[in-house]
Amino acid sequence: MLTRILSGDMPRSRALSLVLLVIFLCLAFAPFLFPGTRSLETAARISVFIALAASYDLMLGYAGIVSFAHTMFFGMGAYGVALACENMERGFLPVVVGTLAGALLAAAVALVIGLFSLRVRAIFFAMITLAVASAVAVLVSQLSAITGGEDGLSFSIPRELTPAFRFAEGKLLGASLNGKLLNYYLVFGGSLVIFLGLLRVVNSPFGRVLQAIRENDFRAEAIGYRVVAFRTLATCLSAACAALAGSLFAIWLRYVGPGTAMGFEIMIDVLLMVVIGGMGTLYGAAIGATLLVLAQTYLQEVMAGAAETTAGLPLLPDLLNPDRWLLWLGLLFIASIYFFPSGVVGRLRQARRPAGRT
């Protein structure tokens, strides 16, 4: 049963299984384990970024394609929902329409970029995605009449997904039984479905072909796989999943803007998540996303605490000043990439037999 759900891709390491289980349980019961708005925000963000990073890993880790347009696809899903909710009557219909439209648009744009550039060298594809993503980001901030420009768009979602909607009296384990709770489970469930769907794809015959292409595209073609077709399809699928994650994020935030759905910083974050967690394993994307979001959210506080406890010592409190958090985040990344070149998952699995599947 579990094998089927995980598509036969078992963690293959006790430590890794444990880490994944902890992440899963914390997210699944976040509203009850960590009451409070801030922690729920963090849990929702982790869920969405796990799905986003996993979809990026399908391209980068499995198909070996470097793309800088992943946030653009994410944004297409987010803006799809925002624009549909903005321009249609309030309810679930615009949410569905916006989500589907965003995913289709993302897949279509990925198809065009892929057909144009995946035939040629991989670096060309990376450059095209960079160009297209920059152009779209500029366009989104310029077309302020439609997209809200730099300010973004706040929009209303179905009442059933907002705090104003209470479906039962009182509280359960400290969590209010309101629409916000339902919204959280929509985001969590949606992300989980995307993640498990991707897990199936990478362990399917198709996923095996992607790995073969990453290893040796010349030979993959020689044994009968049309490399361009496979790469293009992987790109489209990855883009569509990113858009779905974007839609979930927009529904959760009830807002889109360049900073939450289009910014280049998000692209860097996603790249780091995949690299830190370990490329070519979706579990790596899940761990990387969790670590990065947690670090971004809580590092400043941890540092403030540390600065206080070391107040008497020379230099240390200065270095640990919360304003220096970006420096420490950077150092953490460099250290993690240096010490875990194959990512956290690679490290956790290292004691086991070498990579390569049957």
Add this chain to the structure above:
Amino acid sequence: MTDPVLETKGLTIRFGGHVAVDHVSCAFGAGELTAIVGPNGAGKTTYFNLISGQLPATEGQVLLEGRDVTRASASTRTHLGLGRAFQLTNLFPSLTVRENVRLVAQSKARKGFDMFSMASRHPELIEAADHALERVRLTRLADQTVSALSHGDQRKLEVALLIALQPRVYMFDEPTAGMSMDEAPVVLDLIAELKAEGGHAILLVEHKMDVIRTLADRIIVLHNGALAADGEPAEVMASAVVQEAYLGKEIADV
């Protein structure tokens, strides 16, 4: 001869001013094993590349079972029955031995675009892979990563990929190069078995004359990219062209 399985007509490729394969016309029949000989740099590998689609022909045609495939991609030709093993080992290094062969079986079964089932739930593909590994005596290494294999075992795996493909045309490019004395017979016996099965055309680039003598039905000689001789082994080996261009000075040079 019945209709040829594979035929090249005036097949040519130029790299700048250099003509690497020069108007080679040749037909290969079913059940026939043709040895292709010629000094290093004669254009044997390039001729193979043109046939299997790794390089585009400047001129001429490649016909597979009467069908013009000159413009077809390598993957299309593979599905039409062309099987190619490479001179320089060309595998999927960080995947397991079994997965390498399984990928070929999966391609043959045209399951590559299936993204909803689990690859591990296609036992027939795994069986096909294991069967091919059995034939090259690699069963005991099936779970190893390819990069951990010895050179000789990698060469055998190269052959196993071809076996799993079950093509109409087998193209071996120096299959035993760099193999030890006790490894080479595994591959050569296998080629002999394939020949005995009949039904396929087998093209074999090989330097060792004793191998050619025992296996080949026919020899073609390439020299500076052009077809220099074509005929029965005894006849070709005796001819002046081969004595001079090939046997005389190049045989030791592999």
